[in-house]
Amino acid sequence: MTNAKQIRQVFKPLMERHDDLVHLGAGYLWLRPVRHVALRVLIERSSHKDMCTPQWTMVKTFIPGVDLTVSIGQAGYLMPPESAPVPHWIWSDPTIVAALISAIETEALPRLRAIDSLQAFQALYADNPFYRRDQWPENRMIVDIALGDLDEARILCESLEPEIRENRYPDDPWFQKRRRKVLAVAEPLFANDRAALAEILHGWEADNIRGTKIEPYWEPTPFPLETAPG
Incomplete structure (x- = not known):
């Protein structure tokens, strides 16, 4: 199972390079400031000790009763590079930390930073069928x-x-x-x-x-x- 040390290896260099990022524990790296939509990168643990599932996530802060520390919200998955030994993110791959940092910087952060308003968040549903509005x-x-x-x-x-x-x-x-x-x-x-x-x-x-x-x-x-x- 992914551990805190592994997550810090990825998040620490990102925070050193980007002053709008903060790690508040667990597997979330938050973009700050936090407004009506919380924007995070999540390295989600897997039941398999060598695997993890990195993704960029968005959760609305104003829906009553939402637990922002555990709710993933709407998410998009980051895929490992084609050069990876298997089509999964595995910690035994010596290149994983550098590859994760690159994927977060080039894919996740630009997507998240573009969500600079509640209107921009909602526009995703109109522009891309991959995203869905809350079903309830x-x-x-x-x-x-x-x-x-x-x-x-x-x-x-x-x-x-x-x-x-x-x-x-x-x-x-x-x-x-x-x-x-x-x-x-x-x-x-x-x-x-x-x-x-x-x-x-x-x-x-x-x-x-x-x-x-x-x-x-x-x-x-x-x-x-x-x-x-x-």
């Missing part, structure tokens, strides 16, 4: 609210409300978690109360980040909801 409609609704697309958010909310308001599954924790998301925003959404919606989103983001190792690198910023024409 309540999360899609929250993203639409954050983007200021309240008409689309209301359509999604209307499709969810009967099931949610009737509380059809009162003993199902997963359903109750979904229900809380919808009920938190339904009233201000239909009232077109952008200020109240923004306050809710900022609160969710703060709850996810405050008190964690990420907080010193967090930069709260307005949502498109707050800057787009009403």
